[in-house]
Amino acid sequence: MRYEPAVRRRKLGAELRRQRELIGMTSREAACALGWHQSKVSRIETGSSGAKPSDVARLLDVYSVSDPELREMLGALCGAPAPDGSRKRSPGRRGWWYAYRELLPAAYLDFIRLESEASCARTLETTVVPGLLQTPAYARAVTRAALGDPPEDLVEELVRVRMARQSVLAGERPLQLCAVLDEAALRHEVGGRAVMDGQLRHLVRQGALPHVRLHVLPFSRGSHIGITGPFVIFSFARIADLDVVVLDHLTSSLHLERREDLRAYAAAFASLREKALPHEESLAYITAVADGT
Missing domain, CATH: 3.30.870 (Endonuclease; Chain A)
Structure with a gap:
């Protein structure tokens, strides 16, 4: 299971809600566009549950967010791998700290x-x-x-x-x-x-x-x-x-x-x-x- 801190889930949810509100869409409309229950959108926006990188990408598509840097940053908040060779995690790899999850x-x-x-x-x-x-x-x-x-x-x-x-x-x-x-x-x-x-x-x-x-x-x-x-x-x-x-x-x-x-x-x-x-x-x-x- 991917570990995502609660503070990051809340931050991700708040920004996704802001992007939705910028285009005047309700959470019910967003859920309908994706074939989800409204409660799933609500849980993601409040940070009460995590979001898969693929779910975040689909939400951003619905909200017409095309800015690649914004999409990358929000993807990072839900654990998506970095698209380049920077210091962020590479595809298919967990952060190095995962090995210490039982210790820390x-x-x-x-x-x-x-x-x-x-x-x-x-x-x-x-x-x-x-x-x-x-x-x-x-x-x-x-x-x-x-x-x-x-x-x-x-x-x-x-x-x-x-x-x-x-x-x-x-x-x-x-x-x-x-x-x-x-x-x-x-x-x-x-x-x-x-x-x-x-x-x-x-x-x-x-x-x-x-x-x-x-x-x-x-x-x-x-x-x-x-x-x-x-x-x-x-x-x-x-x-x-x-x-x-x-x-x-x-x-x-x-x-x-x-x-x-x-x-x-x-x-x-x-x-x-x-x-x-x-x-x-x-x-x-x-x-x-x-x-x-």
Whole structure:
């Protein structure tokens, strides 16, 4: 069975409903055009049940949606294979995370799926380096700290997952990542001095990638709107309504999809980025911290 996160089903359903309403068609009319029961259209639009890629394609045909990028994006939300050789899944293959479905909580699987299909991620981190930019040694130390005293084989499995996630930063269409880091994330000696030194220098190398932008919030900038905790905003190409905010907690994650929430977090991130150091100054700042200054 194909695994599709609930947040993606809701996003897909909302966009399909919007496309239907744009042409003035009722859900009953859409169902009749396809020989379906109206309840099937309703379940898809509310996200209460998943939709096969073929069903989504037929709905888009009925709604006269011809834009290939829009069709590809909505297809991705229901698990359709990518039509090209990009970082998205290739035909006939499940996402790499499927092999870890028994190990990872549903909320983490949701997060990975969103991350794998997003075109852009804006993230605030207040105490640790973002997972997409962690070294294996740092990720290992973070995992041990987060789980208390876990078995070593579990630690290694979770570190492998974190390293596999970083594939979104490679390929022809890599994720555009913009991260605001509180200075505390640079100063906490996670795993000891040697591990932290390697992590900071890795941050600088990753920051040199054209699709990665880092902004440090020094302690000297005082309190800021993000002091209450980290968050990630995922954005999807050409469909702003599919954006989602993810808030991480100790035992779960919260997905925010309401437009007012999205606007509030987008404004908060813009404020944080403006308050933080510019990208090049941030890389120099990280280097200085690594050098012990």
